[in-house]
Amino acid sequence: MRSDELRHAARYQWRHILPALGIPAEKLTNKHQPCPVCGDRDRYRFDDKDGYGSYICTHCGNGDGFHLVMHWLDCDYKTAAAAVSDVLGLGKGTRPSSPAQTSYSASYAATRPNRPPPAPLEQRPTPGSRRPGSDLPRRARPALP
Numbered sequence: 001m002r003s004d005e006l007r008h009a010a011r012y013q014w015r016h017i018l019p020a021l022g023i024p025a026e027k028l029t030n031k032h033q034p035c036p037v038c039g040d041r042d043r044y045r046f047d048d049k050d051g052y053g054s055y056i057c058t059h060c061g062n063g064d065g066f067h068l069v070m071h072w073l074d075c076d077y078k079t080a081a082a083a084v085s086d087v088l089g090l091g092k093g094t095r096p097s098s099p100a101q102t103s104y105s106a107s108y109a110a111t112r113p114n115r116p117p118p119a120p121l122e123q124r125p126t127p128g129s130r131r132p133g134s135d136l137p138r139r140a141r142p143a144l145p
Contacts (some may be wrong), residue, residue, distance in 0.1 A: 009090060010066075011100055021069060037058050043058040065084075
Protein backbone atom coordinates (compact mmCIF):
# COMPACT_ATOMS: atom_id res chain seq x y z
CA MET A 1 0.00 0.00 0.00
CA ARG A 2 1.27 3.45 -0.88
CA SER A 3 2.07 5.95 1.84
CA ASP A 4 -0.60 8.47 0.83
CA GLU A 5 -3.27 5.74 0.76
CA LEU A 6 -2.24 4.58 4.23
CA ARG A 7 -2.33 8.15 5.56
CA HIS A 8 -5.83 8.55 4.12
CA ALA A 9 -6.97 5.27 5.68
CA ALA A 10 -5.51 6.24 9.08
CA ARG A 11 -7.09 9.70 9.13
CA TYR A 12 -9.55 10.11 12.03
CA GLN A 13 -8.59 6.60 13.27
CA TRP A 14 -5.68 7.56 15.55
CA ARG A 15 -7.68 7.26 18.78
CA HIS A 16 -8.08 3.54 17.91
CA ILE A 17 -4.68 2.94 16.29
CA LEU A 18 -2.45 4.34 19.03
CA PRO A 19 -3.95 2.36 21.96
CA ALA A 20 -3.71 -0.79 19.84
CA LEU A 21 0.04 -0.13 19.58
CA GLY A 22 0.38 0.30 23.34
CA ILE A 23 0.02 4.06 23.89
CA PRO A 24 -2.34 4.57 26.85
CA ALA A 25 -5.73 5.94 25.78
CA GLU A 26 -5.66 8.53 28.58
CA LYS A 27 -2.69 10.17 26.81
CA LEU A 28 -4.86 10.93 23.78
CA THR A 29 -6.57 14.05 25.12
CA ASN A 30 -6.05 17.68 24.24
CA LYS A 31 -4.75 18.64 27.68
CA HIS A 32 -1.24 19.15 28.95
CA GLN A 33 0.12 16.02 30.61
CA PRO A 34 3.27 13.87 30.83
CA CYS A 35 4.54 12.68 27.46
CA PRO A 36 4.05 8.93 26.83
CA VAL A 37 7.44 8.74 25.07
CA CYS A 38 9.86 10.86 27.09
CA GLY A 39 7.81 10.99 30.31
CA ASP A 40 8.52 14.66 30.91
CA ARG A 41 5.98 16.39 33.12
CA ASP A 42 3.24 18.55 31.59
CA ARG A 43 4.90 18.99 28.19
CA TYR A 44 2.68 16.92 25.91
CA ARG A 45 -0.78 17.12 24.39
CA PHE A 46 -2.52 15.15 21.66
CA ASP A 47 -4.64 17.55 19.60
CA ASP A 48 -5.39 15.30 16.58
CA LYS A 49 -5.76 18.32 14.32
CA ASP A 50 -7.78 17.50 11.19
CA GLY A 51 -7.66 13.81 12.11
CA TYR A 52 -3.94 13.39 11.39
CA GLY A 53 -3.05 12.30 14.93
CA SER A 54 -1.03 15.44 15.60
CA TYR A 55 0.69 15.89 18.94
CA ILE A 56 2.96 18.44 20.59
CA CYS A 57 5.74 17.74 23.09
CA THR A 58 8.13 20.53 24.00
CA HIS A 59 10.86 17.95 24.62
CA CYS A 60 10.36 15.33 21.86
CA GLY A 61 9.00 17.69 19.24
CA ASN A 62 5.74 17.64 17.35
CA GLY A 63 4.33 15.66 14.47
CA ASP A 64 1.49 13.53 13.22
CA GLY A 65 0.35 10.07 14.25
CA PHE A 66 3.08 8.34 12.25
CA HIS A 67 5.77 10.40 14.01
CA LEU A 68 4.27 9.48 17.38
CA VAL A 69 4.31 5.78 16.44
CA MET A 70 7.94 6.09 15.28
CA HIS A 71 8.92 7.66 18.62
CA TRP A 72 6.87 5.17 20.64
CA LEU A 73 8.23 2.08 18.88
CA ASP A 74 11.65 3.65 18.33
CA CYS A 75 11.63 2.66 14.66
CA ASP A 76 11.74 4.09 11.15
CA TYR A 77 8.77 5.16 9.01
CA LYS A 78 8.57 1.86 7.15
CA THR A 79 8.17 -0.15 10.37
CA ALA A 80 5.68 2.37 11.79
CA ALA A 81 3.65 2.27 8.57
CA ALA A 82 3.58 -1.54 8.69
CA ALA A 83 2.37 -1.45 12.30
CA VAL A 84 -0.40 1.05 11.48
CA SER A 85 -1.35 -0.96 8.41
CA ASP A 86 -1.61 -4.12 10.53
CA VAL A 87 -3.81 -2.38 13.11
CA LEU A 88 -6.09 -1.11 10.36
CA GLY A 89 -6.21 -4.60 8.86
CA LEU A 90 -4.72 -3.44 5.58
CA GLY A 91 -1.57 -5.54 5.75
CA LYS A 92 -3.19 -8.76 4.54
CA GLY A 93 -6.07 -7.17 2.66
CA THR A 94 -8.62 -7.84 5.39
CA ARG A 95 -10.24 -5.19 7.52
CA PRO A 96 -11.03 -6.08 11.15
CA SER A 97 -14.61 -5.58 12.28
CA SER A 98 -13.52 -3.68 15.39
CA PRO A 99 -10.31 -2.05 16.63
CA ALA A 100 -10.31 -4.41 19.62
CA GLN A 101 -9.77 -7.38 17.29
CA THR A 102 -6.19 -6.37 16.59
CA SER A 103 -4.35 -5.65 19.81
CA TYR A 104 -0.70 -5.13 19.10
CA SER A 105 0.08 -3.54 22.44
CA ALA A 106 1.87 -6.66 23.68
CA SER A 107 3.89 -7.44 20.57
CA TYR A 108 4.88 -3.93 19.48
CA ALA A 109 5.31 -2.51 22.98
CA ALA A 110 7.61 -5.44 23.75
CA THR A 111 9.90 -4.39 20.90
CA ARG A 112 10.20 -0.88 22.32
CA PRO A 113 13.49 -0.61 24.20
CA ASN A 114 13.24 -0.08 27.92
CA ARG A 115 13.87 3.53 28.66
CA PRO A 116 14.92 4.71 32.09
CA PRO A 117 12.28 6.75 33.94
CA PRO A 118 12.77 10.49 33.64
CA ALA A 119 14.82 12.13 36.37
CA PRO A 120 12.70 13.94 38.97
CA LEU A 121 12.49 17.66 38.51
CA GLU A 122 14.16 19.72 41.19
CA GLN A 123 12.02 21.45 43.76
CA ARG A 124 11.38 25.02 42.71
CA PRO A 125 10.11 27.80 44.90
CA THR A 126 6.52 28.80 44.34
CA PRO A 127 5.99 32.09 42.52
CA GLY A 128 6.22 35.01 44.90
CA SER A 129 7.88 33.03 47.70
CA ARG A 130 11.31 34.41 46.85
CA ARG A 131 12.28 37.83 45.66
CA PRO A 132 14.28 37.72 42.39
CA GLY A 133 17.95 38.17 43.13
CA SER A 134 17.56 37.73 46.90
CA ASP A 135 20.69 35.59 46.95
CA LEU A 136 22.72 38.50 45.47
CA PRO A 137 24.36 41.27 47.50
CA ARG A 138 22.02 44.21 48.13
CA ARG A 139 23.73 46.48 45.55
CA ALA A 140 23.42 43.84 42.76
CA ARG A 141 19.68 43.21 43.25
CA PRO A 142 17.39 44.34 40.46
CA ALA A 143 15.03 47.16 41.33
CA LEU A 144 11.40 46.17 41.81
CA PRO A 145 8.87 47.96 39.60
